[in-house]
Amino acid sequence: MTSEQRLRIAYSPCPNDTFVFDALAHGRVPGAPALDVTFADIDLTNGMAERGEFDVLKVSYAVLPYVLDRYALLPCGGALGRGCGPLVLTREPGLGGTSHAFGSGGLTGRTVAVPSERSTAYLLFRLWAADTLPGGVGEIVVLPFHEIMPAVRDGKVDAGLVIHEARFTYQNYGLHKLADMGEHWESTTGLPIPLGAIIARRSLGPDTLTALASAIRSSVQAAWDAPEISRPYVMAHAQEMDPAVADQHIGLYVNAFTADLGEAGYAAVRGLLTRAAAEGLVPALGPESLAFP
Template sequence: MSNDRTLTLGHSPDSDDAFMFYGLASGKVSNRGWRFKHVIKDIQSLNELALAGTLDITAISVHAYALVADSYSIMTMGASMGDGYGPIIIARSPLTRERLMDSRIAIPGLLTSACLAMQLWLDKPARDIDMLVVPFDKVFQVVSDGEADAGLIIHEGQITYNEHGFHLCIDLGKWWKDLTGLPLPLGINVIKNLFNHTEQSEITEILRDSVIYGLNHLPEAIEYAKQYSRGLNTNKVEQFVSLYVNKWTVDLGEEGKRAIELFLNRAQEKGFIQMSGPIKFV
């Protein structure tokens, strides 16, 4: 495919994604002749755009990859992996797993990896869980108002929930690490299979360069990411970015690939998902 045309590049308005793409968005790394149009949407919207095949390259949930594996490959850069930490379930008072089995839980999207991890932890498919789907930034509010008994928290809420007076019921990333010894795969970048392998590899390396640039120029990349942090101060932004921009973001490696494969294969064995095609990495 010619690199004359502009490629659509989807990512979320979150500080970790902004950090990853700072080098490219600011022109600090070479685009090697490719042109990119940044499409900034929340992760649930990006999942839906990937399902429609709208974007050339995009961040999506690992959960959503099950539905687009026939048309997209996983890029070996840009992954968000929780190494002993991850999405959490919070409540107004401590709730056990047994209590949560029969509780209404507010969630930020059915296709989020957090939702699939919760299903695996509860050992229940989505259809058997009482879930209230709300935007991720409204979960605290609906739990506080009593519309839900508990909330599944992603993004910055993972490090601010106690400031809102909530109790931690479970850290799904810690549970997964204790169970498998692997990081919990949450977000990935994917690229359409209509590109040939050489093109996919070159575009992957451009985006990898952007991640590395951010890590090597931390103060300026954090300052850029701060505008997408929904009011967090610089220290909190740096704390959140450090959680989800790590060695697996630069390169999945064999361990990162195993984590993704195990997460999806275990969910398929349970009947929680149905893979649309084989898992492919580039």
């Protein structure tokens, strides 16, 4: 990889992504390629990946089974963690009571808004529902994630599956947490929660992929070493988010797994996609699909 090489990359305007890529996007990682950055929410980048439109993308782990023939999973730059899973929100507290009562009411037969049916949040939701809702949910409605909480508040849907900073802001809409998909995942697997992945074209070649991963790690470390440098970039794209919420967002989603998936990270990814395939939600992974480079 040379410094003159430009890569087309698409990631979200969310604080964790702008924080991670700030140094790399602004040419502050020596020897790294220049980036042509496109901002798009993850439901859009998932589609971009399936169409093979960019060199590097931030996508949901849920989309990997559909794109790993063309893209490689990078071992860094993504979002995994603990205590950071999607939430199911309702307008009324305790819809259906405790988790032990879900089968006798709750979300059974109800309309649920989700950000994408190709999102990791949706896979986690479906795995939770398979364990706790023997009657199944009713209609699934796909909405942009920023429209989900207003739709629940206004009674347009019975419940909403939310991601990102909604963990910190849902009470502003008068909503209530029915269940935490991450808690369910962690309690049943003991693994961290896989959310967003960084993928890059396999055709870039192993040397470029390895160098790109190293550059992303350097960008992450630079942001940790001097977070004040990344602040203007983060806030310029944070969609009027309160700075304190942006800091919470970064603190939750940028962690040791962002620097290196490691054994536990890869186990979480394999665990999610293996369980989802067993439920018929995604195609099964090949044995070497997650190998890098």
